[in-house]
Amino acid sequence: MHDERYHALDNLRALVMWLGIVLHVAVQHMAGPSDLPWRDSQTTPWADLLLVWIHNFRVPVFFILAGFFAAMLVARSDVRGMISHRIKRIALPFALFWPLLFVAMSLLINVYIQLMKTGQPGLDLSLLGKGTDTRAPGGDRPFINTLHLWFIYYLLLYCLLALPVSRLMAKLGSGFKRNLSGIGDTLIGHWWGLLLLSVPLALVGSAYPYGMVTPDGSFVPNIYEFLHSGVFFLVGWRCYLCRESLFAAWNRYLWRLLTAAILFFIASLVCFEIAKQGVLPQWQGRLLIAYVYNCSTWLWSFFFIGLFLRYASGNNRVMRYLSDSSYWVYLVHMLGTLGFGILLYQAPLSALEKMAVNTVLTSLACLISYHLMVRYSVIGKLLNGRKYPRNQSGQVQQGTGAPDLNENKG
Template sequence: MNNAHNPQRLHALDNLRALMMWLGIVLHVAINHLTVASPLPWRDPKTSPVADMLLLFIHSFRMPVFFVLAGFFVALLVARRGADGMLKNRSLRLALPFAVFWPPLFVLTTVLAMVYIHLTVRGVPGIDTALTPARQPGGSPFNTMHLWFLYQLFWFSALAWAGVRLQRFVPMRVRDAVARGFAVLAERRWGFVVLALPLAVTGAFHPSGMVMESGSFLPPFTEWMQSGLFFVSGWYLHRDRDRLLALFAARCKGHALAGLVFFIATIALLGALHGPGAHRLPHPEFWIAFAYNATSWLWSLALIGGFVRYLPRQNAVLAYLSQSSYWVYLVHMLGTIGFGILLFNAPLGAVAKMGLNIAATSLAALASYQLLVRCTPVGTLLNGRRAGKRSGAQPTKARALAAK
């Protein structure tokens, strides 16, 4: 993006990325209170359809937006620093934090999860390895947990580096045709339909048509496909950024309403899948996956455009939340599980417990950031040198956006 002509737009995207990171707290608290089958092996005794709807709602756009923005900023880094500079930056901001934080977070999260599982099964705190879910034969006891995003994003960055290095072997007309193809899909009102179709095909092989992250160090192809298409779209968005971001801003309300229509269709199809007439619905997983991924594309475009249009600047509060968001993303699972354990036997309803857990996890994460991270080498590792200074000066746009 030409900074001389659009000095604020990168702040808009940075604000959006911070919000998506913070929504991870809401999403993982909601998982504690699901009424439907949970992706995690623990559950609070108080459940609510509100939790079901929050999970479905946030999951529909949170990671798609993340990967679109990730692809955009990787392309931005390549434009400014070259392929080697981009890979060095991604290694320092993604691979190194993963290597440093994954081991202690894995141990702590596993211990807390075992206590929560013991509570779920027996009603009292404790640890019993016999209660942990059985692994498939030959399966690894280790996984990337919620850090799977860092893990996948680094490998996408490495693939982008290889693609830049090998592009000289691809005719220019082919490269331009691919770039024009993505631009056409982004600017045409029907483009989301084409983009949702391949994800509907891959989603059809998953229960209820939804690709859920396994956290595996060797994710299946469908997970790479799900994340990769959004990443590649973000990469090509950077190529025609001024025109497309302005277009998304102008259409943000229309994209949001259209996404709502497909979200309601997803809920209706899920109800039909588990209802008495399920046998009469041909290929239900495909149609659920199509409606849900159409929602993902439309709401991703709506959020990007909405932030460009309505939150183009970064004030002191937004800058602080943006700087703290990486740390919050890393440690928030400890809070959502830990406070879930503390609230397990509280005489409160599910919604009240969720609110308390979200507030407590947010405050604990912010306090730990302020006291242990912001002005320390850890803050420099996560956000770059300027973000950790007590001077309060905002980081330069390029450093702030490339830092995570």
């Protein structure tokens, strides 16, 4: 399987990155409390439910796949080669896009807040730097933050850590490494292992309201967030090393995974309600929610991996296009969700109608901008490792296949 391209995992990675549009539209229409300073005038509890469900698996799946592909890059080259690749595909796009996105998003958020306060869009520059929230333990969200790009910021840090960790592992005895690998394979390969893997995640989550880890966006890594996402990255790394048996198991037990995921997710919603009613002491309530919620997270994550391995493993042209566009969509989609949110704020539509319209318009804007500005340009080569050529008539030349996985963004 050394030279095999994992189209199914490419397609799944594209899905979780595209889901950012749905998530960041839904957050504007939450009926419950929100840490963000902007919100539409129309709200619905369906937005809360959708947000909780997507949050349950989106980030974990991303980091599991990121760890998987990082381990694959190490196997095909070495740790230094993997780091060099990630610097090109992650650090450079982050450095180039973050300043532009920070300015644009700050202005759009300012306009949104003014629209909420006065009923008219406008700019109040005195508000810049004051729109903080308190999602993470230890203080407010910093004004200068990583935005939604914290995904790739943390991923880059994990990849950089692989070098000192690999040197440390080289100094350990073969017996210790064999035992460590055996423990990892046992935890990942057995259903009860997921119950144990949820324990450290629950301990981290218990430090957050309702047991859910949410990013603070700080450039100084938050230890809670770093440990939480790091567990998924490490599991993804180990998944690559025992991928054949795991892929077979997830495929074989696909519908059992789905059933268990639904049951645990429903149980986590029940735990939310229990916590709201104050039946349990605050810390114990958060711990209970975090444990059940993270059990659901593992089940959803492995279910979606198995689902795509079974039904979306081919080199489909449409899915290939969406996968190629997903990095660009991830980078710029917040401009669309915020911009169209402002335009729709006073529209005579229900919350669900606004969510649907915003999602469609943002998706179209992202696809059109990708096709016109990115796919055939140097930006496309920066993000995906290749620039699709045009022939002299302006039509796309049909290639012989998708680029090698080493050129994917991870």
